[in-house]
Structure formats: structure tokens, C-alpha cells
Amino acid sequence: MRKHLLHTLFAAAVTFLSFTATVVVAEAAAPKKAEAKKEAKKPEEKKDGAKSSDLEEISDAAFGYKILVPKGAQTLQKDEYGHVFSLPLKGGNEYNVAIGKVQASSLDDAVSTATMMGTKEIEKKDAGEYFLVVKEPQFGTQEVHVYRKGAALNAKCTGPDKDKAKLMEMCTSLKPAK
Secondary structure (H helix, E strand, O other), X not given: OHHHHHHHHHHHHHHHHHHHHHHHHHHHHOOOHHHHHHHHOOOOOOOOOOOHHHEEEEEEOOOOEEEEEEOOOEEEEEOOOEEEEEEEOHHHOEEEEEEEOOOOOOHHHHHXXXXXXXXXXXXXXXXXXXXXXXXXXXXXXXXXXXXXXXXXXXXXXXXXXXXXXXXXXXXXXXXXXX
């Protein structure tokens, strides 16, 4: 239980730090006003939110997963505790996918882990191969948690609350890979 709590707290801290780092990097990389006008004219400029075609499958056999993440996502963490990928969006938000080694033996266990911090208002579902916990949005950000049954493998996907379906698509794509 202590190890489970430490992994969960570590994942939460990494997510918070990755969000903070993304905001700092986005502000530092923001074009100047004169350059911003030129950038706005480019047709390939991405808008807030991604389409299914904007996702790509990544995998790591050593960690034991494959999952869909936004194309162009940066690797923020890759160690024995977890893997975190982030794609900054306009307006200071981001898509964040955090993969960990937390096992939930039941839907109640998954809910308990997912709601350890933040809102306790959730949608929950036993979806056959995984447990799904979707938290109520907070401050414009949506969280989706997936725990694979029979495996110490979980994912937390966060992003703009208007993109709940996209976050669910990313998180529920989590599969074991060895």
C-alpha cells in the first residue's frame, strides 16, 4: 500500500511539474508580436484540440505498454517509475499522458487511486479489459484514468475539458506490450 501511495504521489508531482514546465517553455518560445502576425497567416497552424489523425501509437517493450499520444508530444519523463508525454497547446493548456505501473484489483481500488487528489466527483466504469475513471473537470482541465486489469499498468490523460472524448480515446488505447 505504501509503495502504491508513493507511486501515485510521484505521478501527481510529475504531472504538476510537467504542466509548469510546459507553461514556462511555451512562454519562452512564444513569438514576438511582429512574428505572431506572420505565424497567424500560416495555414498549417494547429488549433487547440487534436483530431484522431493527430494521434500516433508509441510503445515501450521494456516498460510494457503501447498507447496513442498526440503527434509531436515531447517526452518529459522516461524512467522506471513512469513515462510522461506532453504536447503544449495554445492558451497555456496541454495534452499530458502519464503511464505508470499501478495495479488496480477492482473498480473501487481504481476509483480510490484516481481520486486520491483533486475532485472526488467521477464517472466510473468496468470496461472489460480495464477500469475507467473520469474525473469532473477542474479549472478547464479534464482527467481520464485507465487501469488495465491483471497488469500493473495505468495511464492518466489530461487536457482541455472540451476534449474529453480525445482524452478517453488516448487513455483507453493503453495496452500491454512485451
